[in-house]
Amino acid sequence: MPRYALKIEYNGAPFSGWQRQKEHPSVQQAVEEALQKLDRSVTGIAAAGRTDTGVHATGQVAHVDMAATWEPFRLAEALIYHLKPNPVAIVNAAEVDEEFHARFSAIERRYLFRLISRRAPMTFDKGTVWHVRHELDADAMQEGANFLLGRHDFTTFRSTICQAPSPLRTLDELRVERIELQDATEFRFHVRARAFLHNQVRSFVGTLERVGAGSWQPEDVAAALEAKDRAACGPVCPPHGLYLAEVKYPQDPFKGMRGGEPIDHEGTEA
Known part of the structure; x- marks a missing residue:
């Protein structure tokens, strides 16, 4: 066949x-x-x-x-x-x-998460991006993201119902891109690894958003990772900004x- x-x-x-x-x-x-x-x-x-x-x-x-x-x-x-x-x-x-x-x-999967910061509600992009009204610091988010790169126990950043036998994963890329729009700022999170845990990307982005908003310091991401405890994770962001972008x-x-x-x-x- x-x-x-x-x-x-x-x-x-x-x-x-x-x-x-x-x-x-x-x-x-x-x-x-x-x-x-x-x-x-x-x-x-x-x-x-x-x-x-x-x-x-x-x-x-x-x-x-x-x-x-x-x-x-x-x-x-x-x-x-x-x-x-x-x-x-x-x-x-x-x-x-x-x-x-x-x-x-498959040897690699790449996800894209789109977040838009602006005061006004979304119209055309509603349902395809995560909309927040406050400003975010891209440099701080990238500093926090860098602690997650490499091979780690990602228990903190996976769902409690994740069925993967091991929380160990190797994160090859977590890059924060800032794009200035006419009346808004778009933040794109480029995430790349061979395989992911359940809710891993959304857990990353939700946590990093707290860093960008100033509620967390970049070093708090490292502490959360080291805790190996789901309760140490930041909020899980909504699904509608996430895209499975490429499989290699x-x-x-x-x-x-x-x-x-x-x-x-x-x-x-x-």
Whole structure:
């Protein structure tokens, strides 16, 4: 059976997360139902990450085995059609070998968290960013973030219902970017690691926001980490500013593909 990798973008607002559930809508269910309209033999798909309720994605990756061979571009187009009106899009597709696994083959995951500071409420970006009314100090947040880099026991920064067997993780990047807008300031938190714990990124950002607001000192982040106690964590920020932005593999399954179509080295369709 041919196997296909799918790069998926979605707005997580109407879903109870990625993973299929019995009584609540999920992104996985929406994609699987679209696939089953093309191939009734499809029983399920596997994804690189299980995003929580309300979390978005611009670079989720899943794989599926199908009975028939599809040209990747046509598969993506057919799925886009059957996914309507859900806020889910297949932005790329590629045929991969049977050893490829969206979750277990991944070597890195990158998340983006968007926070906007301004007095006025959000209009166009409502539901896709975390809005705070007060000013934040990006340098202080970065100083606090630097204590989290490297390999640590992240018990403080994971949910109490996290099912991972170990709290040990290696954080490769936690970078705070400040972007001046016309009437606001946007802060983007770029977070990169091989794997994450449940609520880890939202715990990081919620804690660092307290540093930026002046309620915590940067050194308090180090103390919280060392405590290895969930009670030492700052507030967990809301999910709607979080995006699964990219998943990396030893070999990019979508390299040389544009929207599901192969391209030559000149950038034109082959």
